[in-house]
Amino acid sequence: MYPEDYLYTKDHEWIAVQDSVGTIGITDYAQHELGDVVYVDLPEVGDTFESGEPFGSVESVKAVSEVFCPISGEVVAVNEKLEENPELINQSPHQDAWMIKVRITNPDDLKELLSSEEYEEYLQEQAGA
């Protein structure tokens, strides 16, 4: 369910790192909690974010959910498909519905993130709580 080569946050974002660029989206758990996604608010290429800073938001009929940047960096690409097709978030949260690509400025940030195994354990703990 949760790709093993991705890293995760407790706020339910994922990041896939290749070279010094991280591709970021929200997890299947997050899209399921939100329900039908109807709007995605994304930053612009060139914007910079600190790790833990909100970079955009995902909205369902009922709720707005901020999305936090798992690492510090500069946005080098945004997924423009999400503007026309926000429902991609529900359909393919870990693949087609990536939200932004970020050039990572501080690779040490990655050490703070969860592995897929740790993330799944975290979800189970939350469900049991």
Next chain:
Amino acid sequence: MIELKRTALNSIHRQLGGRMVDFAGWDMPVQYAGTIKEHLAVRTRAGIFDVSHMGELEVTGPTAADTLQRVTCNDINRLAISQCQYSALTTPKGTFVDDLVIYRMAPDHFFLCVNASNQEKDFAWIREHALDRTEVRFRSNDFSQIAIQGPRALEILAPLTDIDMAGMKYYWFARGKFAGIEAIVSRTGYTGEDGFEVYCDPAHAEMVWERIMNSGKPFGVEPAGLAARNTLRLEAKMLLYGNDMDETTTVLEADLGWICRFDKGDFIGRDELLKQKDGLKRILVGFEMTGREIARDHYPVEIDGKRVASVTSGSPAPFLKKNIGLTYLPTDRRSVGTEFSVIVREKPVTAKVVPTPFYRRRQPV
């Protein structure tokens, strides 16, 4: 932690996979299969809602009509037996204690459906202002309420009762046997769609729900939660107490002049409302976002860079496929087409006043 109240249908919601939330102290389903799916089912087929959290009061006695004439702004004398009336309990300032639907069971016998979060307040308010020989009773625990809304509602319900459902007009009701038990059935609702609401003994609520679900299966009935109820009522511009109006907004400001019957004689708040009538400073309007951004409850509203109000209700409208909302604007800005800004995440976004209701069903009953 305070224990959430449960309706008689709680375990059914859980079996159906309803996502349960705390709503005004009640453990209620916010959605089942998905808000958009449920919303569209009501617009095109039918949806079934548990609205048992709503409050019920009974007002009886030889002075009951006079008491209600005094505490509400609509005209009780225009309410026939077996008819329902939308009205408001008003404060001396002409603001809302609550909005409600009044059912006239008999000349001296009224049944009131009030908001869940206001039921104790309303009960105390009416009692405090009741005339001698009016009796006010708190009946919320004696009724479950199930709403069946949508163009197929009539076909789904008619086989379950001897009540002449097809002959029942909008905002009328009947008492009789429904699914084999005593019930009150009214042609009312909070979705802007044709539909009915059934009040029955909570002991029979599960049976009634199941009978309706079975009868509705061929028609594609969907259980619908509070989220769909909210988007449906907003498309129909039906107001939500606590969001769109409360004790700080008057009946006229809420654009409900049609339930304000000055000609009926005195009622609480009449003087203030009369004074306001010719000098209304703000009024509730419906608006549409011109871009993709969604206006949400409480987002700031600005005109020429100046904060004038907040969004009282804002949401995507699943059937209309627009982003709509309600807000109070200065009366000189109320006309259709007027543009203003909604502040979405610190960014002003253009909205414009549009005609309401946003949605109107094609064939009114």
